[in-house]
Amino acid sequence: MNELKNDLVLRALKGEKTERVPVWMMRQAGRYLPDYLKLKAKYDFFTRVQTPELATEITLQPIDQVGVDAAIIFSDILVIPQAMGVEVLMEEGKGPSLPNVIKSQQDIDALITDGAEESLKYVTDALSLTKKELNGRVPLIGFAGAPWTILCYMVEGKGSKTWDKAKQFAYTEPQLARQLLQKITNITINYLKAQVKAGADLVQVFDSWAGALSPADFKTFAQPYLVQIADALQHDAPVILFPKGTWYALKDLSQTSAAGLGVDWCVEPKVARELTNNSITLQGNFDPSKLLAPIPEIKKAVKEMIDGFGTQRYIANLGHGIMPNVPVDHAKAFVEAVKEYGL
Amino acid sequence: MNELKNDLVLRALKGEKTERVPVWMMRQAGRYLPDYLKLKAKYDFFTRVQTPELATEITLQPIDQVGVDAAIIFSDILVIPQAMGVEVLMEEGKGPSLPNVIKSQQDIDALITDGAEESLKYVTDALSLTKKELNGRVPLIGFAGAPWTILCYMVEGKGSKTWDKAKQFAYTEPQLARQLLQKITNITINYLKAQVKAGADLVQVFDSWAGALSPADFKTFAQPYLVQIADALQHDAPVILFPKGTWYALKDLSQTSAAGLGVDWCVEPKVARELTNNSITLQGNFDPSKLLAPIPEIKKAVKEMIDGFGTQRYIANLGHGIMPNVPVDHAKAFVEAVKEYGL
Numbered sequence: 001m002n003e004l005k006n007d008l009v010l011r012a013l014k015g016e017k018t019e020r021v022p023v024w025m026m027r028q029a030g031r032y033l034p035d036y037l038k039l040k041a042k043y044d045f046f047t048r049v050q051t052p053e054l055a056t057e058i059t060l061q062p063i064d065q066v067g068v069d070a071a072i073i074f075s076d077i078l079v080i081p082q083a084m085g086v087e088v089l090m091e092e093g094k095g096p097s098l099p100n101v102i103k104s105q106q107d108i109d110a111l112i113t114d115g116a117e118e119s120l121k122y123v124t125d126a127l128s129l130t131k132k133e134l135n136g137r138v139p140l141i142g143f144a145g146a147p148w149t150i151l152c153y154m155v156e157g158k159g160s161k162t163w164d165k166a167k168q169f170a171y172t173e174p175q176l177a178r179q180l181l182q183k184i185t186n187i188t189i190n191y192l193k194a195q196v197k198a199g200a201d202l203v204q205v206f207d208s209w210a211g212a213l214s215p216a217d218f219k220t221f222a223q224p225y226l227v228q229i230a231d232a233l234q235h236d237a238p239v240i241l242f243p244k245g246t247w248y249a250l251k252d253l254s255q256t257s258a259a260g261l262g263v264d265w266c267v268e269p270k271v272a273r274e275l276t277n278n279s280i281t282l283q284g285n286f287d288p289s290k291l292l293a294p295i296p297e298i299k300k301a302v303k304e305m306i307d308g309f310g311t312q313r314y315i316a317n318l319g320h321g322i323m324p325n326v327p328v329d330h331a332k333a334f335v336e337a338v339k340e341y342g343l
Numbered sequence: 344m345n346e347l348k349n350d351l352v353l354r355a356l357k358g359e360k361t362e363r364v365p366v367w368m369m370r371q372a373g374r375y376l377p378d379y380l381k382l383k384a385k386y387d388f389f390t391r392v393q394t395p396e397l398a399t400e401i402t403l404q405p406i407d408q409v410g411v412d413a414a415i416i417f418s419d420i421l422v423i424p425q426a427m428g429v430e431v432l433m434e435e436g437k438g439p440s441l442p443n444v445i446k447s448q449q450d451i452d453a454l455i456t457d458g459a460e461e462s463l464k465y466v467t468d469a470l471s472l473t474k475k476e477l478n479g480r481v482p483l484i485g486f487a488g489a490p491w492t493i494l495c496y497m498v499e500g501k502g503s504k505t506w507d508k509a510k511q512f513a514y515t516e517p518q519l520a521r522q523l524l525q526k527i528t529n530i531t532i533n534y535l536k537a538q539v540k541a542g543a544d545l546v547q548v549f550d551s552w553a554g555a556l557s558p559a560d561f562k563t564f565a566q567p568y569l570v571q572i573a574d575a576l577q578h579d580a581p582v583i584l585f586p587k588g589t590w591y592a593l594k595d596l597s598q599t600s601a602a603g604l605g606v607d608w609c610v611e612p613k614v615a616r617e618l619t620n621n622s623i624t625l626q627g628n629f630d631p632s633k634l635l636a637p638i639p640e641i642k643k644a645v646k647e648m649i650d651g652f653g654t655q656r657y658i659a660n661l662g663h664g665i666m667p668n669v670p671v672d673h674a675k676a677f678v679e680a681v682k683e684y685g686l
Contacts, residue, residue, distance in 0.1 A: 161504060164632040164666060171636035214608045214630050216647070247590070248611065265557045268591065287557050289507040293514035304559070323507060 003136040009070045010139050010201060012315050013238040013259040013281050021311050022069040023338040024141070025331065026206075027321030028062040029074040033328060035061050045090040049075055055126035056133055063138060065328070067335050070139050070202075073130060073195075075123055077145030077206060080187060081154050083119045085112040101157040102169075108180050117191040124198035131199030142200030144192055146207030146229075146243065147184040148222035151177065163212045170221050177221060185225045189232040196236040204240040204262070205229055208320075211245015211264075218246055223253070230257040240283055244320060250275040265290075265319035269308025283315040286334065291318075291326040295333040302337035311342065346479045352413045353482050353544060355658050356581040356602040356624050364654050365412040366681040367484070368674065369549075370664030371405040372417040376671060378404050388433040392419055398469035399476055406481060409671070410678050413482045413545075416473060416538075418466055420488030420549060423530060424497050426462045428455040431496075444500040445512075451519060456526050460534040467541035474542030485543030487535055489550030489572075489586065490527040491565035494520065506555040513564050520564060528568045532575040539579045547583040547605070548572055551663075554588015554607075561589055566596070573600040583626055587663060593618040608633075608662035612651025626658040629677065634661075634669040638676040645680035654685065 004010070008022035030036050030048075036058055039048060048054045058074040078088045078096055089097045102108060112119075131140050152166040153159075160166070170177040192203045210222045222243060230239045234257040241253055242262025253261055254276035263272045263284035272282055290301055306316065316338040322331060347353070351365035373379050373391075379401055382391060391397045401417040421431045421439055432440045445451060455462075474483050495509040496502075503509070513520040535546045553565045565586060573582045577600040584596055585605025596604055597619035606615045606627035615625055633644055649659065659681040665674065 162632060162666070164635060164668070167630070167632040168635035171633055171640055211609060212632075214633075215611045215614075217630070245609065248609070248614065266554065266588065266591070268558045271558075271591065287510070287560070289505060289510035289555075290514055290557075292507060292511035297514055323505070325507070 004139060004201070005136050006069055006138045009315055010238065012313060013202060013240070015281065015313055018312065021306055021314055021316050021338050021341055023316040023335050024068040024070040024072065025062070025066075025318050025322050025334070026072075028066065028068055028331075029059045029072055031324045032322055032326045032331065033061050033065060035065070040092075045076075045092065049079065050122045052122055052126040052129050055122075056130045059126070059130045060133060063134070066331050067339070068138070070141050071130060071134055072141040072143060072204070073123065073127055073200070075126070075143070077143070077150065077208075078153060079120055079123065080116075080145060080150055080184060080191065083112065083116040083191075084183070084187065085110070085116075086154060095159045096153065097158045098153055099157065101165075102151075102154045102180060105176060108176060108183070111183060113183050113187065116187045117194055120191060120194070123191075124194050127195055127198035127200055139201035140199055142192060142195030142203040142237075144188045144203070144205055146205050146210065146222065146241075147181040147188065147225035148213070149207050149209045150184045150188075151180055151221075152209045152212075154180070163209055166209075167212065167217075170217070174220070181221065181225050185228050189229055192229065192233055193236055196233070200237060202238040202240065202259070203233060204242060207241070207243035207246075210243035215246075215248045218243070218249060222246075223249060226253070227256050233257075242283070247272075247275065251277070254280040260315065262317070263319065269305055273309065278313075281313040281315065282309060283317045285319040286317070288318045288320050288323050288326075291322065291330045291334060295330060298330060298333050299337040302334060303341060306338065306341045347482060347544070348479050349412055349481045352658055353581065355656060356545060356583070358624065358656055361655065364649055364657055364659050364681050364684055366659040366678050367411040367413040367415065368405070368409075368661050368665050368677070369415075371409065371411055371674075372402045372415055374667045375665055375669045375674065376404050376408060378408070383435075388419075388435065392417065392422065393465045395465055395469040395472050398465075399473040402469070402473045403476055406477070409674050410682070411481070413484050414473060414477055415484040415486060415547070416466065416470055416543070418469070418486070420486070420493065420551075421496060422463055422466060423459075423488060423493055423527060423534065426455065426459040426530065426534075427526070428453070428459075429497060438502045439496065440501045441496055442500065444508075445494075445497045445523060448519060451523050451526070454526060456530065459530045460537055463534060463537070466534075467537050470538055470541040470543055482544035483542055485535060485538030485546040487531045487546070487548055489548050489553065489565065489584075490524040490531065490568035491556070492550050492552045493527045493531075494523055494564075495552045495555075497523070506552055509552075510555065510560075513560070517563070524564065524568050528571050532572055535572065535576055536579055539576070543580060545581040545583065545602070546576060547585060550584070550586035550589075553586035558589075558591045561586070561592060565589075566592060569596070570599050576600075585626070590615070590618065594620070597623040603658065605660070606662065612648055616652065621656075624656040624658065625652060626660045628662040629660070631661045631663050631666050631669075634665065634673045634677060636673075638673060641673060641676050642680040645677060646684060649681065649684045
């Protein structure tokens with residue numbers, strides 16, 4: 001870590017002073033960059049994910065091209081179900097599908113658990129290679145999906161607006177749901193530890209569909225597993241938890257082993273600070289759709305966002321992944337606006 | 344109103360004492376009831392909506408069959424774009440589509456505004472007929488979509504997870520967006536007044552996609568128009584505002600002319616009471632997916648919900664529309680659990 005030329009993100013997570021606000025964008029590797037789209041036209045999704053040289057190339061693209069303060073490894077949260085022996089298909093433009101959904105005790109018993117993460121060597125290889133290629137320019141972020149979000153896909157079989165099949169499973173078979181969540185948690189902990197060993201300087205856990213749950217159900221089916229992961233990783237690397245849509249949990253989560261919390265754009269920055277009692281590093285929360293606004297509007301909104309969060313213990317980011325239809329100039333304007341703040 | 348045999352919902356909205364918690368379910372007319380599905384097999388969507396006898400029959404079905412304390416007229420929020428001259432197609436199972444989206448000043452200028460609501464006579468006819476058929480059993484609810492949600496469909500052209508086209512329009516052309524929102528607001532006010540005249544005892548305004556906006560953008564593009572509608576209708580009938588996903592606005596909205604506020608399931612009932620300073624009637628907030636849980640789980644969750652909201656100034660409901668795949672027995676169990684509370 002000492003060799004990092006830019007360690008702003010890590011210092012923000014440690015609560016140390018930063019001379020300016022660090023910035024990166026969720027999904028910055030992939031989706032909208034022309035150089036990525038060229039690779040996408042040549043190689044299918046899992047080839048891009050599973051070939052360390054390609055994953056590294058994609059991970060590095062936004063560092064120079066957009067000027068972000070961290071690299072996040074190009075991968076997918078659904079590599080965990082794959083490692084557990086579940087087939088995952090990815091049709092371009094249609095999102096993932098898992099033909100064999102989890103329904104029963106037998107389905108859960110049939111999952112690969114011991115050493116499942118070993119089949120994900122292509123991710124750790126990509127991290128090692130990326131770490132080397134980065135040559136200390138910026139920190140490298142590893143990641144995984146949160147257990148609840150992974151359960152959502154494993155039970156629902158595809159994306160959903162309501163996740164009602166996943167929720168029905170949790171409400172009807174809570175013991176099976178807990179078994180499945182615990183299995184995913186155990187593998188995820190090993191997987192994230194392996195990522196840190198391979199070169200990740202910090203890790204983020206994406207609970208993208210946590211917001212489908214009520215506060216009480218989030219406390220039952222999502223929060224305990226997020227906390228287990230943060231606890232298990234705390235001596236390995238800083239952990240950022242990002243359960244999207246769960247403003248009500250910010251207070252509880254600010255008192256865990258997590259080093260940082262992601263915030264979506266449906267919470268005012270000042271309110272997020274109040275809810276967390278100014279006690280933890282926050283990351284977010286620019287409305288991804290606002291990157292489609294004219295550049296002067298983007299710059300104005302970035303300024304308001306930083307005014308709200310303050311410049312310390314803060315990492316500027318979006319409130320969800322960047323969308324494929326964002327012009328590169330607009331992504332750059334977002335990053336520049338953060339860097340220019342206060343100058 | 345004096346002739347109503349069951350005026351629990353109206354008394355709850357006026358802040359008067361209710362001997363038990365009143366209950367109804369958003370989308371209770373249509374979707375999941377076998378008798379509705381028979382009509383659906385015979386008549387297409389807009390025939391069902393535009394034929395007062397059919398709309399009345401569908402509206403009345405849940406009153407006896409499920410035992411709710413209010414009837415809500417069977418209709419659709421997209422009748423407003425239709426009345427403004429915009430084509431709306433409804434493909435069963437696929438949701439609505441509007442082939443000619445709003446993009447420019449010319450598109451907005453071409454909209455029918457003066458007297459647009461007059462083409463919606465089939466809705467007021469359905470309300471009059473339903474009011475007569477109800478014969479005072481329960482109050483009749485009229486409704487409309489909120490201006491922001493209607494703009495979403497008119498600009499996006501179909502349903503969306505992110506509403507990024509609608510948001511891009513609002514962020515890029517805020518003056519056009521305000522013009523469009525104001526036109527929708529004016530028509531909606533006339534339309535809701537006509538609904539009250541025709542027999543609606545109260546009206547609800549659904550801002551289903553308000554939660555796509557940040558708090559600042561909600562205050563710009565949604566809240567002012569909700570407030571205008573509540574102000575304009577306050578001497579006609581009680582108004583319930585339901586901007587889904589905007590917990591942060593509960594305080595502001597509790598200080599408007601609205602008689603009640605809808606709450607989704609992502610807010611704890613006690614927190615919703617705190618945010619509104621116990622000063623307004625609240626409605627909600629059962630997770631619609633929880634109607635897929637076993638009946639004992641439904642009953643337990645209903646009890647917890649009412650424990651949280653309290654029994655006064657409260658109308659039990661879902662936090663969003665009932666889903667088509669809910670077993671009728673589960674819907675009944677929800678209603679029964681509310682009625683049994685405290686017995």
